[in-house]
Amino acid sequence: MAAAEIFPWQRMLWQQMKQPKSSQHHALLLKGRRGIGKLAFARALAKSMLCAQNQNAGMACEKCSDCHWFEQGTHPNIYCLEPEALSELKHVASESTGVGKTETTSVKTAKKLSQQITIAQIRALDDFIYLSAHQERDKIILIHPTEAMNVAAANALLKKLEEPPPGVLFLLVTHNTASIPATVLSRCQQIMMPVPTRQQAREWLQQQGIRQPDFCLAMAGFSPLLALQHDEQQAALHAAFIQSLSTPEKFDLIAWAEKLYKQDLSTVTGWVQKWCYDLMSCRAGGRIYYHLQQADKIRQQAATVDLIALGFLWRELAASQQLASHPLNARLFLEELFLNLLEIVYQHKPETG
Ligand SMILES: [Zn+2]
Known part of the structure; x- marks a missing residue:
């Protein structure tokens, strides 16, 4: 799947959200169970908003310099917040190609890093929020997984959600709304992310080259993205x-x-x-x-x-x-x-x- 694509089971939601008349809330909370593509959807949405020339159905063009920067992780108008440990593990996974000694060591180091999103991380948003935007475009803050915020971090974020800075969209992704303070939830427009049917999941996995899609799906609790990792x-x-x-x-x-x-x-x-x-x-x-x-x-x-x-x-x-x-x-x-x-x-x- 190309970086800005969305999953087949998300198309209807995409169309609804991309309708010209749909007014956008300043904070969207994408919720639903693990392994159904919530984060990919959030990224596709953010990318399409930053793209200089949207293509059909409002998807990012994948050609302009905004799209390029987005893929490189250097676009100045998006700020991604996740636990340190998660960033480090991704970094290790993208760098290492085998099970070498360095990998094992780095993974161990990553485990000592914070599993939470901390208040320092939320405070560090200030520069991004209050400095002028690149080309007067929207600024997007992507938080994932939102339930990883500790109490202090959630309170600090709440202040920003209560007095939303102009031109800033908060995109929150979560597997577990029960662990997010009600005060934060009430400031967001909550979007229940669609779950694929068994048929959709099976077809998608077959397209990804999985030979026993039914077995892998069952083992992964019917989450297609987890089944792919099998x-x-x-x-x-x-x-x-x-x-x-x-x-x-x-x-x-x-x-x-x-x-x-x-x-x-x-x-x-x-x-x-x-x-x-x-x-x-x-x-x-x-x-x-x-x-x-x-x-x-x-x-x-x-x-x-x-x-x-x-x-x-x-x-x-x-x-x-x-x-x-x-x-x-x-x-x-x-x-x-x-x-x-x-x-x-x-x-x-x-x-x-
Ligand atoms: Zn583009």
Whole structure:
């Protein structure tokens, strides 16, 4: 997908927003679940507003110097605010081509950077807001993810939203409106971002060259952008893990911890969560959501599983998800995770040597 394009499921919204008569609020909040293209839409919208010569349907032309600057990240009329850690991780991802030592080190450094949007970042907006605009064009402030603002930052932003500076558009993107103060929400026009139908998501993934779109979609909780990240090597590892988990009496937790500890741990925790979710869902109502290909194994195991113990484990996993971004010992973290799963869910005592 080219940088300024929008996703097929966003076209209707785009047209509505680009209608000549639609008056624009000074602060737009694009909300909706993860992996449906909210940020891409916000960027396309910002780019089209800064482009010197809009093309059909109001899309940016991709040719003028404004569009060029935008892509380079040097356009003087847009200011992007995100947590430091997120910027650094993107920087690392764009620079490194393999899993080298430097990458590992930089990622570790990035984890020490702030996961929040801070008041200092909001205050730093002042220069951008109150200095004169390039070519009298609009100025755009893009904040993502908005829920990463801490309380002080949100209060500082609120002041700006209450007395909007002329010619400034705030574009806020969020996966989680519940974590944003109501005072901030009330100052924004909230836009619920469209979710693709299964058919739209499947077609789009096929166009991106994904060979098993249905499997990847199910694994990614039906978010097409997350499904796209489900790369083949990881998909193979995931599939082997699930295969192994479906025969718990043979599951070798030490070996799996060894195999997976260099992976992103919250991803691995997510795999276990999805497995538990399917067991609970199948036990409670017969429905399997993620592991459609292992439906038989899930049904078999769900029939004997202790639903209450599973509920406890589910809550523990949610807590682990938080710890997974900075465990002290990755291997130990996984061993404990797997041990809990085997003991609580299957009442199975694996031999740990
Ligand atoms: Zn342009």
